[in-house]
Amino acid sequence: MSRFLIPAAIFIALVAFLAIGLTLDPRKVDSPLIDKPVPQFSLPRLKDASQVFSSDDFKGQISLLNVWATWCFACRQEHGVLVELSQQQQLPIYGLNYKDERPLALRWLRELGDPYTATAFDEDGRVAIDWGVYGAPETFLIDQNGMIRYKHIGPMTHEIYQTKILPIVKQLQETRI
């Protein structure tokens, strides 16, 4: 009896590991930037190149930073959600326009609506590298001290906003009081 027990135990352990492995999404790579301050940067704004958008603009409020581009298919998919979220006015949403062309990006905002309080124009994608961006769209949650608290990779949905982002926002608001 016991000579079958050990192989059976090893087999069950193996199956358990493989089952866990199957449920993991290899495209979701944990960001090392969580609970770290936002990377320092300073970029021209999309709508007015003479104005600057910098990492200091995140201080003093909880906000979202959404990385998007007109060439990014899933960004079009999530854009409506961002517009609706911006109308609820719970959090300011900032944009990081990633490796895009200014006229195309401006037309996109004109046609689909502009949910962004301000958008930084990262033409060569250098700032996005500091943010560890590897696939737009990505959305970061930044707290009032300019610390990154959460990162969502892929299109934003109402469900993710309600279940992942809002609970952290509530927690952050409570700790401030």
Next chain:
Amino acid sequence: MISLLALPLWLGAKSVAEIDPALQDRYYGLLGELRCLVCQNQSLADSDAGLAQDLRDEVVKLLEQGASDREVLDFMHSRYGDFVLYKPLVQPKTYLLWYGPFVLLGGGALLMILMLRRRKTVSDTPLSEAEQEQLKQLLDESQDAQTKDNDT
């Protein structure tokens, strides 16, 4: 039309010939150690993704600024996490990965020593009288069986 579409692909991309020959070996070595996040089964050297090109340019820039190999790897690790490194760091999370094989090897060796030792003690002790009697009986029985088989 096709050439127009291809334009952004080679614009800004640095050709290998432009890299200082003294840095090229280190450049290729580093690219082989870094995983592309877009095409996850390719290294930075293999991948054609736009981000991989940008990161290759970044590696060149860092090397030209005099960064060490360690500093280049740290640069990528601090932005993209453990996943970019093909060679995992030694940390509590990866102890099983790094030391597990040695634990198994040691356990196996220990088991083998124990088994060999046990077998040796069995063969060393001479048979007791009772055992010899039993042996004789068994041999007789098998001989009887054989002669019976031959009869039929």
